[in-house]
Structure formats: structure tokens, C-alpha cells
Amino acid sequence: MQGNPAIILHAPQLGENIGAAARVMLNFGLTDLRLVSPRDGWPSAAAEAMSAGALGQGVSVTVFDTLEAAMTGLTYTVATTARPRGMEKEVFGAAEAVGALKARQGQVAVLFGGEKSGLPNEAVALCDAILTYPVNPAFSSLNLAQAVGVFCHQWGASAGLEGKFGGKGEGVDAPATRENLIGMFEHFEAELERAGYFYPPEKTPVMITNLRNALVRAQWTEQEVRTFRGAIKALSLGRGKARVVREE
Incomplete structure (x- = not known):
């Protein structure tokens, strides 16, 4: 002081x-x-x-x-x-x-x-x-x-004092590593491909780029990446169950 x-x-x-x-x-x-x-x-x-x-x-x-x-x-x-x-x-x-x-x-x-x-x-x-x-x-x-x-x-x-919310906040997880973020992108894109989202096929690269640009801006944490991948998995499993019901 x-x-x-x-x-x-x-x-x-x-x-x-x-x-x-x-x-x-x-x-x-x-x-x-x-x-x-x-x-x-x-x-x-x-x-x-x-x-x-x-x-x-x-x-x-x-x-x-x-x-x-x-x-x-x-x-x-x-x-x-x-x-x-x-x-x-x-x-x-x-x-x-x-x-x-x-x-x-x-x-x-x-x-x-x-x-x-x-x-x-x-x-x-x-x-x-x-x-x-x-x-x-x-x-x-x-x-x-x-x-x-x-x-x-x-x-x-x-004086450069950082309060509770200056910098890494209390309880906030670490930023997601680039490899984990890319893994999430690929997981998401694979499920979108299965669902027929990428149409026409020749526009797939542009659509993927647009999605990745939008997602990168969110500055994901490791916990958010895990949560989002869990949501992707739940949706894919739900879609699979719905397909089984229709076939029956």
C-alpha cells in the first residue's frame, strides 16, 4: 500500500x-x-x-x-x-x-x-x-x-488491480485447446452430414467454414466443449431411437 x-x-x-x-x-x-x-x-x-x-x-x-x-x-x-x-x-x-x-x-x-x-x-x-x-x-x-x-x-x-471478474473468473474452466475445439467441430459436422444438412454437396466446404467461424467466436472453455459434444451425442442417439421406432 x-x-x-x-x-x-x-x-x-x-x-x-x-x-x-x-x-x-x-x-x-x-x-x-x-x-x-x-x-x-x-x-x-x-x-x-x-x-x-x-x-x-x-x-x-x-x-x-x-x-x-x-x-x-x-x-x-x-x-x-x-x-x-x-x-x-x-x-x-x-x-x-x-x-x-x-x-x-x-x-x-x-x-x-x-x-x-x-x-x-x-x-x-x-x-x-x-x-x-x-x-x-x-x-x-x-x-x-x-x-x-x-x-x-x-x-x-x-494500479492494475484485477477484481473477481478481471481475468480468469472464479469457477471458470480453462480455455479449450485448439485440438479439442477441432474435435468438437468434426464431431458436429459428422452428425450434420449424417442428417443430410450439407446440401448441395459442393457447398459443404463453405458451410463448414461458416459454422466454424461462428463457433470460434464463442471462445469456448474445456467444459463447454465437453457439454456441447454431450449434446451432439444425445441428439444423434435420439435420432437413432426415432429411426428404430419408425422402422418398427
Whole structure:
């Protein structure tokens, strides 16, 4: 976790939002949460409940009376705001802000304002740059925990974090080998030939190519190949039984 930014919540009001912020922080590998004058004090039962265990499994919370105290030891801080402030500061989107934070040496942080009115100008003035999101200008009110989540997701993406469904998912079988896939094709085509599907005969190569192109796009797993070959076998056996019934 070294090199990850701290998340500072300035005058947060609801314990639920603090807990939700901690939860999404840990989802994306961030653990340093700093609170400046939380309205309802600390600790917070509401925050604990909403954090889904994040406050006990990695996210550390430090409470400060002033923003200046919370910024002790920081070398670079980005303030989040949806409003133009008329200040001579760089304005970043989420990806740009992540890049700027990663380029700095020492401890960095992202500052978020409270639910009611966001960050006061004097808080923004203490920061090096501004982070803003491309929200709907007619409705730019973003929930505090959601705002934290947007940044944390961008940070996690930049760090190459792979979630449960990034890459080989839980319980997903290995990709089918080419020889097993070709074996499935040949099995399928043999049964289609028996059923009289390939007609006229001179078009058989083109029809086989079209079928294989369509099937290859599915990116089969080994289990899917076994399942499909089982289905082919069941259909062929069923056709055989039907033929016996007709002959009888």
C-alpha cells in the first residue's frame, strides 16, 4: 500500500458516508482515511455498519480538528470540487489526477468536502490542484461516498488491480485447446452430414467454414466443449431411437 494516497474527508456529516467511503477505499487498495471534524464524532456505529468490515480489515481512520493538522506530512494534495473557484490551479479529471499523484514523491492525498456544501475556498486554497468529474451540469450533486468511489476506482485501474471478474473468473474452466475445439467441430459436422444438412454437396466446404467461424467466436472453455459434444451425442442417439421406432 506504500505510495497510495490518503483520503481526507473534510467535515463529513453522516457516519454512513464515512463507512461507505472506507468500504470503497479498501475495494481498491486504499487504507489511509483521515477525518476532519466529523459532525457526529468518532467512533461511529453507523460508519462501522456501512463499512462492511473495511474499518476493521485494513482501513485506518485518524481524526483531526483542523485540515492543516490532517495535511501534516503531505507533499501534494488534490481537492475535489464541481464548482469553478477562480483560483490559479491545475484542474484534472480522475485519470489526470491519478497521474499527477503518482508523479509526486512522498505522501499525497485527495481531499473531499462534506455533504452539505463541499469544500470551502480556504480548504481548496491549501491544495495543489483541483479534481473534478464530468457530471451533468444541471445536476452536479454527487454523494460523498460516490465521489470517493469514482476516484478510488480510477486509482485501482491505474494500479492494475484485477477484481473477481478481471481475468480468469472464479469457477471458470480453462480455455479449450485448439485440438479439442477441432474435435468438437468434426464431431458436429459428422452428425450434420449424417442428417443430410450439407446440401448441395459442393457447398459443404463453405458451410463448414461458416459454422466454424461462428463457433470460434464463442471462445469456448474445456467444459463447454465437453457439454456441447454431450449434446451432439444425445441428439444423434435420439435420432437413432426415432429411426428404430419408425422402422418398427
